[in-house]
Amino acid sequence: MDPAEPDDLAATQEAVVSWYDDNARDLPWRRPGTTAWGVLVSEVMLQQTPVVRVKPAWRSWTSRWPTPADLAAAPTAEVLRAWDRLGYPRRALRLQQCARAVVERHGGIVPTDEESLLALPGVGAYTAAAVAAFAHGRRAVVLDTNVRRVLGRALEGRALPAPSLSRAEQERARTYLPDDAARSVRWNVGLMELGALVCTARAPRCPACPLVGTCAWVLAGRPADEHAHRRRTQTWHGTDRQARGRVMAALRGSDGWTGHDELLRAAADGADPAALPDRSQPGRALASLVADGLVVAGADDRAGWYRLP
DNA sequence: AACGCGGGGGT
DNA sequence: ACCCCAGCGTT
Numbered sequence: 001m002d003p004a005e006p007d008d009l010a011a012t013q014e015a016v017v018s019w020y021d022d023n024a025r026d027l028p029w030r031r032p033g034t035t036a037w038g039v040l041v042s043e044v045m046l047q048q049t050p051v052v053r054v055k056p057a058w059r060s061w062t063s064r065w066p067t068p069a070d071l072a073a074a075p076t077a078e079v080l081r082a083w084d085r086l087g088y089p090r091r092a093l094r095l096q097q098c099a100r101a102v103v104e105r106h107g108g109i110v111p112t113d114e115e116s117l118l119a120l121p122g123v124g125a126y127t128a129a130a131v132a133a134f135a136h137g138r139r140a141v142v143l144d145t146n147v148r149r150v151l152g153r154a155l156e157g158r159a160l161p162a163p164s165l166s167r168a169e170q171e172r173a174r175t176y177l178p179d180d181a182a183r184s185v186r187w188n189v190g191l192m193e194l195g196a197l198v199c200t201a202r203a204p205r206c207p208a209c210p211l212v213g214t215c216a217w218v219l220a221g222r223p224a225d226e227h228a229h230r231r232r233t234q235t236w237h238g239t240d241r242q243a244r245g246r247v248m249a250a251l252r253g254s255d256g257w258t259g260h261d262e263l264l265r266a267a268a269d270g271a272d273p274a275a276l277p278d279r280s281q282p283g284r285a286l287a288s289l290v291a292d293g294l295v296v297a298g299a300d301d302r303a304g305w306y307r308l309p
Numbered sequence: 310a311a312c313g314c315g316g317g318g319g320t
Numbered sequence: 321a322c323c324c325c326a327g328c329g330t331t
Contacts, residue, residue: 046326053317054326087315094328124328144326164310192326201324202320236316245315292314 012154012211013178013187019210020190023197027051028059030189036110037102038062039135043127044095049086051196057086069108071099077308080294081252089248089294094122112136133188139181141173142188146195150211151176153199157216159225160201238278243267243285248294257298257305260286 024030029042041061045054061082065071071079076096083092098120102110110131111117117128129140148161151173161169178184198209206212206222217223236242250266251258267282286306289295298305 043326044328048314048325048327049316050318050325085316087317088328090314091328122328126327130326142326145324146326196326239314241314242316248315288313 008214009176012176012214013183015210016190016194017178017183017186020186020193024189024193025051025197028055035062035066036112036131036135037066037068037099040098040110040123040127040131041095043130043134044091044098044122045086047091047127048088053086057082057084065099067108068099068102068110071096072103080248080308084252085249087245090292091122093293097121098123110135112138114138114140130188133185137181137185139177139179139184140188141170141177142192143170143173144192144195145201146193146199147173147188147191149201150191150195150199153204153217154211154215157220157223159217159223160227162227240281240285240288243281244289247282247285247289251295251306251308254307257302257307260304260306263306 028034029038038058042054042058045058045061061071064082065074074096076093079092079096080089083089086092101120102108105111106116111120112132112135114128114132117123117131118125120128123131126142126144129142130144132138132140133142143165145161148165148169151169152158152161155172155176176187178187194209194211198205206215206218209215212218244267246269247263247267250263263286264282267285286295290297290306293309295306296309297303298307
């Protein structure tokens with residue numbers, strides 16, 4: 001498809017927007033009355049965590065800490081406990097730092113411009129654009145993994161987007177962004193929804209796609225992913241991340257201080273016996289959590305004891 | 310540009 | 321078993 005052809009462009013926009021009108025999921029953070037802070041919280045939670053797992057956590061968080069000031073004032077240990085198993089708990093830490101920055105820099109009001117949003121802890125290019133668009137109705141280039149995949153297929157005929165976002169990709173996305181702000185929001189959320197429900201990474205449901213007639217990837221016969229050989233499978237069993245996760249789980253379930261030995265046992269617990277034992281891993285995991293500010297190490301008579309911050 | 314960072318559900 | 325998920329910050 002020629003991206004510069006105005007008729008194709010308008011037809012593509014209309015196809016996505018009207019498909020979204022008919023197929024949008026009823027997600028809690030899309031309901032009328034959701035605050036900008038609620039949208040921001042949802043976006044941070046959705047960074048690498050699937051929608052189904054975010055839903056209950058988001059309801060609990062927004063009910064418990066409805067405003068940035070509420071979260072800013074909360075005990076960090078409670079914030080980390082409430083984060084529970086959403087994964088990547090550094091996000092919870094940054095979200096509280098973000099809440100404090102919103103209070104200090106913006107009087108407790110979530111800013112509307114992408115530049116101010118981007119300056120907040122835990123808010124990167126995607127989240128800044130998403131909050132500007134979905135919380136404030138602004139025109140913004142929202143490029144997440146879903147949008148990149150849909151545009152890559154429909155416009156370029158690629159099975160999956162390249163590992164890193166290119167300038168050309170951003171420019172092309174900007175070209176397709178509707179001029180009207182309200183319509184651009186529906187376009188953005190429509191592309192994301194299309195990627196989540198139809199144009200999925202693994203088993204796309206092309207017959208159900210509003211773009212199937214013009215999709216460059218379909219027209220090319222759905223060629224395979226050209227980057228497949230470069231994608232690294234993320235190993236999980238036996239990794240430091242798994243050990244860190246176990247330490248955090250142990251601390252979430254414990255009031256007050258926990259001893260060094262107990263935490264190291266937790267870190268090693270359940271490790272694959274067949275795997276090469278790495279005796280330094282438990283200690284390394286604990287040290288890295290302390291370095292990240294996710295765990296506090298006691299001093300003096302509390303030396304050798306640990307707790308959530 | 311590449312890497313580290315959780316955890317669980319779908320295939 | 322493997323893959324993927326509304327990415328970000330650091331190196």
